[in-house]
Amino acid sequence: MSDYLNELNPVQRMAAETTEGPVMIIAGAGSGKTRVLTYRIAHIMEKGVDAFNILSLTFTNKAAREMKERIGKIVGHKEAKNIWMGTFHSIFAKILRFEADKLGYPSNFTIYDTDDSKGVIKDILKQLNLDDKVYKPSLVLNRISSAKNSLISAAQYANNPITQAEDRASNKPLLGQVYLAYQKRNFKSGAMDFDDLLFNTNILMRDFPEVLIKYQSKFKYILVDEYQDTNFSQYVIVKQLAARFQNICVVGDDAQSIYSFRGANIQNILNFEKDYPDLKTFKLEQNYRSTQTIVKAASAVIAINKDQFKKNIFTDNEEGEKIKIIKSNTDNEEGQKVAASIYETHYTQQAHYKDFAILYRTNAQSRSFEEALRKLNIPYKIYGGVSFYQRKEIKDALSYFRLSINHNDDESLKRIINYPTRGIGQTTIDKIMLAAMEHDISMWQVLDNLKDFNVGINSGTALKISEFTTMIKTFSAMIPYKDAFECANHIAVASGVVKDLYHDKTPEGVSRYENIQELLNGIKDFVEQERTPQEEELKDAIFNSTEANPVELFDAPEQSATLKTLDEFMQEITLLTDVDKEKEDEKDADRVSMMTIHASKGLEFPYVHIVGLEENLFPSQMALNSRSELEEERRLFYVAITRAEKKATISYATTRYRFGNIIYCEPSRFIDELDENCVDFPQEPVANKFSDDTFSKYRKSFNETSTTSSINFGEKGLGFNKAEPKQINFAPPKKLIPLAKRMAETNAPTDNRANADLRVGSVVEHEKFGIGEITAIEGVYPESKACIQFRNSGEKNLLLKYAKLKVVM
DNA sequence: AGCCCCGGTGAAGTC
DNA sequence: CACCGGGGCT
Numbered sequence: 001m002s003d004y005l006n007e008l009n010p011v012q013r014m015a016a017e018t019t020e021g022p023v024m025i026i027a028g029a030g031s032g033k034t035r036v037l038t039y040r041i042a043h044i045m046e047k048g049v050d051a052f053n054i055l056s057l058t059f060t061n062k063a064a065r066e067m068k069e070r071i072g073k074i075v076g077h078k079e080a081k082n083i084w085m086g087t088f089h090s091i092f093a094k095i096l097r098f099e100a101d102k103l104g105y106p107s108n109f110t111i112y113d114t115d116d117s118k119g120v121i122k123d124i125l126k127q128l129n130l131d132d133k134v135y136k137p138s139l140v141l142n143r144i145s146s147a148k149n150s151l152i153s154a155a156q157y158a159n160n161p162i163t164q165a166e167d168r169a170s171n172k173p174l175l176g177q178v179y180l181a182y183q184k185r186n187f188k189s190g191a192m193d194f195d196d197l198l199f200n201t202n203i204l205m206r207d208f209p210e211v212l213i214k215y216q217s218k219f220k221y222i223l224v225d226e227y228q229d230t231n232f233s234q235y236v237i238v239k240q241l242a243a244r245f246q247n248i249c250v251v252g253d254d255a256q257s258i259y260s261f262r263g264a265n266i267q268n269i270l271n272f273e274k275d276y277p278d279l280k281t282f283k284l285e286q287n288y289r290s291t292q293t294i295v296k297a298a299s300a301v302i303a304i305n306k307d308q309f310k311k312n313i314f315t316d317n318e319e320g321e322k323i324k325i326i327k328s329n330t331d332n333e334e335g336q337k338v339a340a341s342i343y344e345t346h347y348t349q350q351a352h353y354k355d356f357a358i359l360y361r362t363n364a365q366s367r368s369f370e371e372a373l374r375k376l377n378i379p380y381k382i383y384g385g386v387s388f389y390q391r392k393e394i395k396d397a398l399s400y401f402r403l404s405i406n407h408n409d410d411e412s413l414k415r416i417i418n419y420p421t422r423g424i425g426q427t428t429i430d431k432i433m434l435a436a437m438e439h440d441i442s443m444w445q446v447l448d449n450l451k452d453f454n455v456g457i458n459s460g461t462a463l464k465i466s467e468f469t470t471m472i473k474t475f476s477a478m479i480p481y482k483d484a485f486e487c488a489n490h491i492a493v494a495s496g497v498v499k500d501l502y503h504d505k506t507p508e509g510v511s512r513y514e515n516i517q518e519l520l521n522g523i524k525d526f527v528e529q530e531r532t533p534q535e536e537e538l539k540d541a542i543f544n545s546t547e548a549n550p551v552e553l554f555d556a557p558e559q560s561a562t563l564k565t566l567d568e569f570m571q572e573i574t575l576l577t578d579v580d581k582e583k584e585d586e587k588d589a590d591r592v593s594m595m596t597i598h599a600s601k602g603l604e605f606p607y608v609h610i611v612g613l614e615e616n617l618f619p620s621q622m623a624l625n626s627r628s629e630l631e632e633e634r635r636l637f638y639v640a641i642t643r644a645e646k647k648a649t650i651s652y653a654t655t656r657y658r659f660g661n662i663i664y665c666e667p668s669r670f671i672d673e674l675d676e677n678c679v680d681f682p683q684e685p686v687a688n689k690f691s692d693d694t695f696s697k698y699r700k701s702f703n704e705t706s707t708t709s710s711i712n713f714g715e716k717g718l719g720f721n722k723a724e725p726k727q728i729n730f731a732p733p734k735k736l737i738p739l740a741k742r743m744a745e746t747n748a749p750t751d752n753r754a755n756a757d758l759r760v761g762s763v764v765e766h767e768k769f770g771i772g773e774i775t776a777i778e779g780v781y782p783e784s785k786a787c788i789q790f791r792n793s794g795e796k797n798l799l800l801k802y803a804k805l806k807v808v809m
Numbered sequence: 810a811g812c813c814c815c816g817g818t819g820a821a822g823t824c
Numbered sequence: 825c826a827c828c829g830g831g832g833c834t
Contacts, residue, residue, distance in 0.1 A: 060824095089824050114823085194824045261822055364820050384823095425810070577824065598822045620821055636822085659819070660825040 004039055004074055008032075015282035016040040019047065019221070022242075022276035023249040024269075028313045029298070029642035030289025030604065033251060037225060038067055040249065041083065042074040044221050051075075051082035052533075055219040055241070059226040059602065060579040061086055082533045084219070088234050089194060090575040092201040094538055095215065096192070097571070102208055103200055108405050108567050110191040111574040115390075116411040117141050117182075117193045123410075124181045127437050128174060135172055144179050148195035149231040149263035151202055154179040188442050190408045198233040205240050216244040227252035227272070231263035239275065246276065254309050255302045258598060258636045260628075266307065285313050289604050289645055291320025293678045297648070298641040300675035305631045322680040323641075325671065326651035331612075334653040335368030338609050339376050341649060342592060345607055346378075353379055357593040357605040359640050361618040365611065366594055373592060383595035384578050393501060393512040394519055398570070400491050404475035405567045408442035420500040423464050431455045444469075471495070484566040485527045488520055526572065527564045539568065597640045608644035610637075613652040614665035637670045650674075 005013055012032055015025045016039040027033035037056075045051060058064040064085040072080035084091060093111065100107040112120070118137040125132045125140075147157050157163050158176030167175040186193065192200060205212040222242050224230065227250035230238070242248035250272060257266040273279045287295050295315045302308070326341065328334035342356050358369050358380075366382055373380045388394060396419055399412035407413075414433075418424045435453045436443045446453055447469050450462055457465070475491050482490075492498045501513040531539065578599060593605065612618055619633035641648050652667050671679075762774045775789050 087824070111824095197824085259822075262824075362821055421810080423810095575824070596822065622821065657825075 012036045022279045024281045025251040027284045030287040031284035038070045045075045053220040054083045056085040056223040060577045062580045110406045110409045112191045112193045148199045154183045189410045221247045224250045228257035228269045229259040229264040235268045287315040293320045297674045297678035302638045321647045324649045328653040331368045331656040335372035339372035353590045355606040358609045380592040407444040410443045420496040483527045483563045484569040485524045487566040488523045606646040609649045610640045611651045613668040
């Protein structure tokens with residue numbers, strides 16, 4: 001019949017053809033996992049299974065899209081579209097919209113991102129009169145998130161003696177109350193946070209057996225990719241759904257489990273066999289990606305970990321170059337040396353710049369590489385960082401959309417009620433918020449029934465409020481009847497956002513204006529894309545079920561079911577992963593890729609530079625408290641090395657800036673763990689591992705770790721299954737930089753006298769602001785001040801005697 | 810109401 | 825060093 005299976009090696013082929021019953025595929029790095037998954041699904045379909053009965057959970061939506069594309073080539077694109085494929089969050093958000101009414105939620109519930117969630121927590125802390133220095137919103141949110149991912153409800157949390165004791169110990173005795181209030185507030189707002197999407201799916205399946213049966217019957221074949229990175233909540237969902245047919249296939253690599261910080265539990269994959277005794281396991285051990293050197297070096301590193309499946313990863317590829325180690329004296333020098341190394345390889349090997357990646361442990365490390373690459377005119381692209389959707393102007397516009405879709409979305413309301421300025425000040429907002437909290441309703445409900453509440457707002461302000469609510473209502477009325485682009489465009493203009501930005505002629509203002517245009521363009525694209533069958537189904541269900549009485553202001557209602565609406569757009573973008581957000585048209589651009597190692601998972605590059613290999617940075621100082629944390633760092637290092645196809649280069653610096661101070665760094669222990677036959681060490685000794693400093697540091701860290709606390713969340717939960725013991729660290733991160741190692745900042749003497757010769761019209765380069773032209777000079781050197789129009793950073797006034805400027809022309 | 814300046818504090822990774 | 829929030833000034 002089909003010959004696609006012949007493209008697989010024997011193990012891959014068996015894994016793809018064993019479609020019935022529980023299957024686990026342990027897929028080493030570069031072992032052709034995606035190919036197996038693709039062919040497996042195609043094979044299931046060719047055996048006659050309806051695509052609507054297949055659920056495939058992927059790590060990013062992009063991965064889902066690409067896999068659908070590949071499957072489509074085998075079984076036909078029309079059929080492939082019918083597969084339910086996407087991330088856990090996006091798939092179950094869809095299901096929750098179908099079933100929302102059962103949980104008391106509206107089907108157009110808002111999904112709160114992390115910023116929204118923190119905003120809610122801040123309000124609650126204010127209301128409960130708690131100090132946000134003690135109850136740090138990010139820590140509180142982490143704690144709540146961990147609880148939810150372990151299926152601990154707010155009520156269970158608040159009444160659990162263990163969590164109570166734990167929170168008292170960390171000086172946050174009311175954390176349970178915060179969690180309760182947080183859930184209540186979000187519910188009133190018709191909002192779910194990311195963790196709620198999974199948590200509430202579990203509630204749904206627990207409390208509504210008919211719903212569980214419905215989806216169990218629907219999803220006859222279930223596949224889960226990156227299973228090593230699932231958390232308890234996800235584990236239970238999968239287990240429940242697969243309970244009827246048991247055609248469950250999980251794919252993963254325990255050696256690449258790197259997301260425990262967001263609740264991922266490597267035990268899910270290590271213990272999978274316990275849940276399904278008749279499990280068939282396939283190990284994909286042949287690496288098709290990397291050289292023998294890279295495979296050997298990586299294997300030596302990962303072998304040090306205790307907690308893992310035994311694997312014998314091998315490759316038939318050539319031996320390849322040794323791993324090169326670059327030592328630098330400072331972080332800036334590291335940037336220069338790495339950039340130079342890329343530059344050199346680019347020319348000597350005729351490599352494209354897109355063949356290179358710089359991988360780092362933390363986003364903050366990107367700076368020195370950016371600067372160095374820019375100096376050598378090497379194009380680069382940074383993945384992650386502040387995304388488009390995080391920008392202020394975009395969030396403002398989206399908040400208008402969100403509020404128009406769901407009036408009870410308090411976080412959006414707070415953001416835009418006085419933007420652009422319309423005379424509704426902080427005092428008024430505080431009064432509204434107070435009334436909302438007192439009556440347990442959303443802020444909108446207070447605004448919309450202002451006279452029913454004794455809020456103490458004067459008639460002038462009341463008028464402004466009513467103008468605001470009327471405006472939002474007209475937006476809402478439009479959404480079901482006009483496509484997303486028309487609505488968004490109308491809202492952006494009618495709200496005054498566009499006008500506000502248009503009048504701002506500073507370079508920042510211009511760029512904000514352009515960003516809004518870009519957002520609108522994106523929405524235009526969205527409108528022009530066809531819906532997937534699932535989206536069609538969902539659209540119908542929600543459109544027909546809305547209790548809302550359609551206001552016939554615009555086109556005929558029957559037309560609206562075919563339109564792609566603004567609320568659909570919002571649903572789509574909220575759950576995009578960082579990878580999903582990357583622009584397609586830049587994919588082929590010839591640029592060096594820069595990203596965190598986490599973000600690099602699943603990617604591959606011929607030449608990989610792994611940078612910042614220093615103790616306390618990689619491994620991170622936060623990971624030195626336990627074996628399991630250190631093992632996760634090691635897995636992260638393993639992931640980094642195995643991204644490389646031809647050559648891996650590792651670099652470290654002996655000093656580095658941190659919080660404005662220079663600190664000394666030691667080479668990472670991971671360097672020593674590489675198989676030494678695979679490594680090209682620098683001439684001088686790498687490090688003196690047993691200096692007094694080293695000992696003093698470890699003594700210090702040992703003494704300090706004893707306050708770290710943990711609680712066991714394993715016993716309760718929702719009562720489906722026994723949870724794995726869940727550790728939540730609540731101790732603040734320990735600084736492990738010994739006093740002896742600190743050094744006063746030594747500002748390199750800069751000769752700025754040359755700046756005295758600068759004139760209006762001179763073009764200069766500033767190390768931070770980039771290239772700019774001097775438009776005015778005031779005063780006489782050394783007291784002179786130059787006004788410089790920078791190309792990318794806007795206008796700045798700089799004192800010439802201090803400004804570090806290089807004359808360009 | 811908005812702007813600016815100051816000081817305190819803080820960077821791991823993310824749906 | 826860089827960002828954010830608070831407070832004070834216009």
